[in-house]
Amino acid sequence: MERIELLWKLVEREPLVRWSAVATVALVWLTIAWLSPLPLLVAVLLVATVYVVRRRRGDHAGTRPDDELDLL
Numbered sequence: 001m002e003r004i005e006l007l008w009k010l011v012e013r014e015p016l017v018r019w020s021a022v023a024t025v026a027l028v029w030l031t032i033a034w035l036s037p038l039p040l041l042v043a044v045l046l047v048a049t050v051y052v053v054r055r056r057r058g059d060h061a062g063t064r065p066d067d068e069l070d071l072l
Contacts, residue, residue, distance in 0.1 A: 011017050033040050 011021065029040065
C-alpha cells in the first residue's frame with residue numbers, strides 16, 4: 001500500500017510523470033482504436049451514461065449519506 005501512495009504523490013508533484021501517463025493512455029487508446037473501435041465506443045457510451053445518470057440524480061457532489069437500514 002505504501003508503494004501506491006508514494007507513486008500517487010509522485011504523480012501529483014511531478015508534471016512530467018503526469019504528462020507521460022497521459023501520453024501512454026492516449027497511445028493505448030489509439031492502438032486499440034486502430035485494431036477495433038467498437039470496445040472504445042462502448043466504453044465511452046458507458047462512461048457518458050453513468051455521468052448523465054449521476055447528474056440527473058444529483059450524486060455528482062460526492063458521497064451521499066447512507067439511507068439504508070442496517071439490521072445486523
